[in-house]
Amino acid sequence: MEFVKPKEIAITSAMLASSGQRLGNYIIDMVIHNIINVIPIGIGWILYEFFGNYELSLWLESINPIVDFLISYLIIVIYYMIFESLTGKSIGKYVTNTKVMMADGSKPEPYSIFIRSISRLIPFDQLSFLGTIPKGWHDTLSKSVVVDLRKYNQELEMQDSINEIGQE
Numbered sequence: 001m002e003f004v005k006p007k008e009i010a011i012t013s014a015m016l017a018s019s020g021q022r023l024g025n026y027i028i029d030m031v032i033h034n035i036i037n038v039i040p041i042g043i044g045w046i047l048y049e050f051f052g053n054y055e056l057s058l059w060l061e062s063i064n065p066i067v068d069f070l071i072s073y074l075i076i077v078i079y080y081m082i083f084e085s086l087t088g089k090s091i092g093k094y095v096t097n098t099k100v101m102m103a104d105g106s107k108p109e110p111y112s113i114f115i116r117s118i119s120r121l122i123p124f125d126q127l128s129f130l131g132t133i134p135k136g137w138h139d140t141l142s143k144s145v146v147v148d149l150r151k152y153n154q155e156l157e158m159q160d161s162i163n164e165i166g167q168e
Helices: 019-051 054-061 065-086 091-096 110-119 125-130 137-142 149-167
Strands: 098-102 144-148
Touching (some): 019 065, 065 110, 098 149, 125 137, 144 149
């Protein structure tokens, strides 16, 4: 009888990222988001200063605050959709060594990542994961979790060790 190392294991509460890791993810990702938001303004300034293109600069300065707000939120959704769909990690998650997974340990489907990304627009969502169990509304609505990869990998190694014992 041959045992194969599981590719995924069910996620336990012990594997979840801590509130501190989640807060770190948020802060790092918001810094990245703010940098991305100023790129169009920087391009407008460069075109204005070096090429005399006043129209783009004036257009950027005259954007309606509501349109600016909507564009900013669209950037957040696109940022998380791209990173979390491809790798399960945003830049903040790379820094804190965490990853988005489904509760059964599988990779999230694009639909789950979309729900997760859109749910971040709920007011005060960023505070929802600071409770006893660090699970935010965007996690709950998308049925996903954020795991501490160190803890997750330790559990995988333990499963592998158990499987090796069974082979002997």
